[in-house]
Amino acid sequence: MSREEWTLEEKVEVLEKRVAVLERILRISQILTSTLQLEPLLQIITQAATELTDTEASSIMLLDKNTGELHFEVINGVKSEEVKRITVPLEGSIAGWIVREGKPLLIPDVRQDPRFYSKVDETTHFETRSILGVPLQVKGEVIGVLEALNKKTGRGIFTQDDMHTLSTLAAHAAIAIENARLMTETQKAYEELSELDRLKSDFVAIASHELQTPLTIILGYISFLKERATGEAGEQVEIVLQSALRLRSLIDDMINLRHIETGEAELELERLSLNELVTTITAEFASLAEAKRQSIGIRLAPQPPMVEADRQKLHLVLANLLSNAIKFTPEGGRIQVEVETKGNEVWVSVRDTGIGIPPREQERIFDRFYQVEPSLTRRFEGMGLGLSIAKGMVELHGGRIWVESVEGMGSSFTFALPLLEG
Ligand SMILES: Nc1ncnc2c1ncn2[C@@H]1O[C@H](COP(=O)(O)OP(=O)(O)O)[C@@H](O)[C@H]1O
Ligand SMILES: [Mg+2]
Incomplete structure (x- = not known):
């Protein structure tokens, strides 16, 4: 029966379903934008994809910017730790086709499709029958693929509605993934900076401490010499004394700073x-x-x-x-x-x-x-x-x-x- 022949009630019912799906995607999207860690984020996305399309499992593959390879990130509904090590070739895989074309792909029966890459099933001991795959895109650039595997209802065949739903989810998911990656990069840069900062503080602490003792000894001798030296020698000793005092004030600065940083500075009010x-x-x-x-x-x-x-x-x-x-x-x-x-x-x-x-x-x-x-x-x-x-x-x-x-x-x-x- 084509859509034109539907009764008004049927049309309303279909629309109501769509609105319900969109509402759920919206709610999921809110969760996605508030999750900034990649791992949990990918879990949430596959979970949502599985629920929304009513399938046995969903997976995410992300494109490695350096090697240009597609890597499995998560596949929910399947127990396997080895998933993460799987690389999917761009040539000779359904996901590869989706990446290259930047379009969704619906395969009712993978056994009939030469593009199907069966290695994954061998590793995960999962039997893939049907696939609905959509590209994850940010600003027109494909960053990965979201796939739903084995539709559970409707004689196991994905519909155009499923494709629509998964594409909408993918649009939100891709942005959230990109944000999480940026966040991770920023965090890494920040940690490197903090480490540098710590090294600098340690250096200041060690240097000021190590310089203090010899300088105290030098100042002691100079004061002693100053009492005896007269004439030209006296002037030379005075110059040495002034330089040593300047050194001491530099070291005092380093020590003062250290005290402020470590919270050791105490006030005598x-x-x-x-x-x-x-x-x-x-x-x-x-x-x-x-x-x-x-x-x-x-x-x-x-x-x-x-x-x-x-x-x-x-x-x-x-x-x-x-x-x-x-x-x-x-x-x-x-x-x-x-x-x-x-x-x-x-x-x-x-x-x-x-x-x-x-x-x-x-x-x-x-x-x-x-x-x-x-x-x-x-x-x-x-x-x-x-x-x-x-x-x-x-x-x-x-x-x-x-x-x-x-x-x-x-x-x-x-x-x-x-x-x-x-
Ligand atoms: N009165 C000032 N006029 C112009 N520049 C100043 C003045 N005070 C500080 N600065 C600038 O701020 C910098 C930091 O000052 P400070 O922390 O006292 O370090 P230092 O005096 O050892 O250079 C100075 O190197 C200088 O560039
Ligand atoms: Mg100064």
Whole structure:
């Protein structure tokens, strides 16, 4: 009986069935898009294919992008671990035909079809009688094949409706598979990065620890020599001492960073006036600025803002900002430090008239080891740790730090800390 001869009731019934199938595909599609792991995803797809087409089993083969071969991924309804090792040839297989043509294929009886590749049945001890196969396509490119095997009802013959249903499922499934693969790739890349990061941290930990002991000994001897040496020898000893002190501050940076990373940094809290702290530390940098003929100005808050903080750690934050300001500002420039109360916070900013920072770099300079100029060709000293330490210290205090800058005009670094109540 052709469809034209159907009664209205029959037509309605067919339509109702279709709508029901589509609703199920929609629900399956929601599950598919929320499953980002490939293995479970493929299981869900074959399960759905088996149910929707009312078959004994379903399988998925995926195309290997490198070798161009088709590999079995899953076949549900069949107990076999060996399935995964099966490669299906593109020539001389039904799946291969589907890949090459990019079209669905319906085979009522595989024994009558020369394209049938019987090796799979031999491995799985499954007897394939009929196949409905559809391509899995993403953006017009075939990534694999979804097959339903052995229709259980309707005298074992697949219908055009089955083909329609399986094709619709395949369209959703293909996108979900592609997403899962992308996710896996992203995850892999992320894990490799984390591993690199870990190696870097380990290196910093070992290097700083190993350097500390010999340097302490060197500093001990130099101090001893300095007391005795006079004249030219005295000047030479002084140069060695300054270099050794610089080395020590680099190593201190590495150790501080390590403490922040491992969460070992502890705060020794006390009541502090930021007006007082800023005045003290700025004074310590006066001679450094003078050597570059830079002027340093301070503007304090009218009411001394009090915070509960670790003096040494805030010292480190301000010292880092000030030394950067001096370092990255040409001779004759101006540096301005300001303390102001903003709501229930106190803001401390260090502004300079230096080289500035391009917009795309402004987030990254707070990363460890990050420097705007490539380290091998740099004009400036340093390891690129100062700002990441400053950020870590400020955040330990429940505060924030940020930068505003215009390239070639200057930069303004600000950190905000919660004010002590009362
Ligand atoms: N005041 C500033 N003016 C211009 N660039 C700055 C300033 N402060 C920091 N930077 C940029 O941020 C980078 C990271 O700073 P930092 O972490 O202190 O490392 P370092 O001072 O060792 O280079 C610097 O190398 C520099 O490129
Ligand atoms: Mg620095």
